[in-house]
Structures are given as structure tokens and as C-alpha cells.
Amino acid sequence: MPITDNLHYFESQLQGTPARLVAVTKTHPLALLQEAYDAGARLFGENKVQEMVAKQPELPADVEWHLIGHLQTNKVKYIAPFVHTIQSVDSLKLLQEIEKQAAKHDRVVHCLLQFHIATEETKFGLSLPEAEEILQSEAYRAMRHIQIAGVMGVGTNTDDEPQLRREFGELRGYFTHLQTHYFAQQPTFREISMGMSADYAVAIEEGSTLIRVGSAIFGARNYQVS
Template identity: 80%
Template structure:
């Protein structure tokens, strides 16, 4: 199937749900991303700042760019002028830097708190207690130009559906708790970013509002060019 066919397939799958498709662009060339755009995709997610900065000017201006990979504070300034949402916020220090760079660019940047839900130690993310510590801090309340809009998590790379459901439900429970305790009056806090090419169907069933899909749209990644 072509990239356009795959985009249409996901649009049909998501019809009638509260979930949107984030097209993951990691390692894929601008030509392929343009095909996805032409087929109707407008929400693109990139893992690496360097790739995001290179691709963004080459593509239409109405794309909503999400940074979905781990973000170092010293790289926020490169994406602050145009990024829509940073899905991988895992520290107060990073939140403060995003706020600082957003102010410099006269913008409000959206962010998701990334939680560690997988069994693998390599994944980044907060625990619930760490997230609450951030949200209860004076430093967080002092932020002006960063808006938290939900939560994100990366599930374990496994075929075990029961484990995946358990991890997705854990993230959903974190969202519900944070929503009720800290964001009850904020309509913008509504995103649960979970599910990728291999497990998105389960994630949608468990309440995902953003699935991050690359290989199921573009085919296997080509790492040979890097």
C-alpha cells in the first residue's frame, strides 16, 4: 500500500474516536513526509531536534509539529520558534527552559508530561510522585508560556496484550488523577499520547487521544542514511 493509502486507512480507523494520528517522521526523507501531507496528514512527530529543524522549513507551514523524543534543555531554543507540542517533558528544569524560550519567541508552547510505564529501563519518563512534585511546586506555578495539555507514555516493546493494556491503563489512570487534582478547570488538558505502529489498536481501546505511527505508514525505517 502507498503512503496515501496508509494515511487513509488510519483516518478510517480513527473515525468516530477521540483519537488523532501523529505521523512519526524519524529518519524518513522530506519527500515521503510531503506524500503524507498531500494525503491529508497535518500532525507530524519527530524524535530528534536536528531532524526536526532540518525538515520543518522544507514542508508546508500549517503542519502541527510535535517533538516526541527525549529533549535536552540546551536544544529547546532550536525548536521553540515553531514547535506546537513537546510530548516528552520529564523534568521541571525542562519545563522552565521551554517557558523561557517560549517567552523569547512570544509564543505559548504545549507540553505533555512523559511517564515511565514500560518495564524497560531505557525509556525516559516521570513517576507519578515526581510529576505531582513538579505540579505542586512554586516554580511550576510561576511558568507563563508553557501549557500542559496531557500525558505521554511509551509501552514495553512486547506482544503480550495483557501487559500492554496494563501499561496503557496505568497511563490513563495518571491522566485521570492529574486532571482531577490539578487541571479540572482546564479544557486544554485532554491528551493521552500512547500507542505506536504495533500496539495502537489496544491504545485506542484504552483511551488514547494521540497515536504515534511511523513504520505502519512509511514502511521500515532506513537507518543507512545516518
């Protein structure tokens, strides 16, 4: 199916839900991103800093760029001038670097705390105590150029729907806990980013507000792209 049709399908799936679509554009060429933009997509997600930096100037300025892959502190400076949301914050050190680089550009960067909810050890993410340690720190409380807007998690790569529901329910529970104890007076803390091409329907049912979909929109990826 054409990209336009795929996007319209997902938008129809999201009607009546709180979820928005992040079109994951990693490894896909600019022509396909422009096609998605022309079809109405505005939230684009990239896994790699170098790809985001290369594509951002070539697309319209109203694209909302989300960094969804693991982010090294030494790469933050490259995206700080324009990135809207960094979904993969998994340490205080990273948050401090985002604050430092965002301040240089007099910007506020939205951040999601990434939690480890999958069974695979290779996936990144915080535990609840680690997240609370960050939020209780003096360093975090002094930050003025980041805004923690919610949580993110990657479910296990499995067809086991009950397991995915448990994992997504766990992430929703973390969101509720943090909202209650740390962000009760902040309506901007509202995002639960979970669900991808294979499991987005379950994620939406479990309360996702951002689904990250790539292959189901753009087709198979070219992993030869560096």
C-alpha cells in the same frame, strides 16, 4: 501500500474514537513527508531536534510539529520558534527551559508529561509523585509560556496484550488523577499520547487521544540517517 492508502487506513481506524494520528517522520526524506501532507496529514512527530529543524522550513506552515523523543535542555532553543507540542517533558528543569525559550518568541508551547510505564529501564519518564512535585512547585505556577495539555507514555516492546493494557491503563489513570487534582478547570488538558504502529489498536481501546505511527505509514526506516 502507498503512503496515501496507509494514511487513509489509519484515519478509518480512528473514526468514532477521540484519537488523532501523529505521523512519525523520523529518518524519512522530505519527499515522503510531502506525500503524507498531500494526503491530509498535519500532525508530524520527530524524535530528534536536528531532523525537525531541517524539515520544518521545507514543509507548509500549517504542519503541527510534535517532538516525541527525549529532549535535552540545550536543544530546546532550536525548536522553540515553531514546535507545537513537546510530548516528552520528564523534568522541571526541562519545563523551565521550554518556558524560557518560548518566552523569547512570545509563544505558548504545549507540553505533555511523559510517564515511565514500560518494564524496560531504558525508557524515560516520570513517576506520579515526580509529576505532582512539578505541578506543585512555585516555578511551574509562575510559567506563562507553556501549557500542559496531557500525558504521554511508551509501552513495553511486547506482544503481550494484557501487559500493554495494564500499562496503557496505568497511563490513563495518571491522566485522570492529574485532571481531577490539577486541571479540573482546564479543558485544554485532554491528551493521552500512547500507542505506536504495533500496539495502537490496544491503546485506542484504552483511551488514547494521540497515536504515534511511523513504520506502518512510511515503511521501514533508514537508520543510517543521522
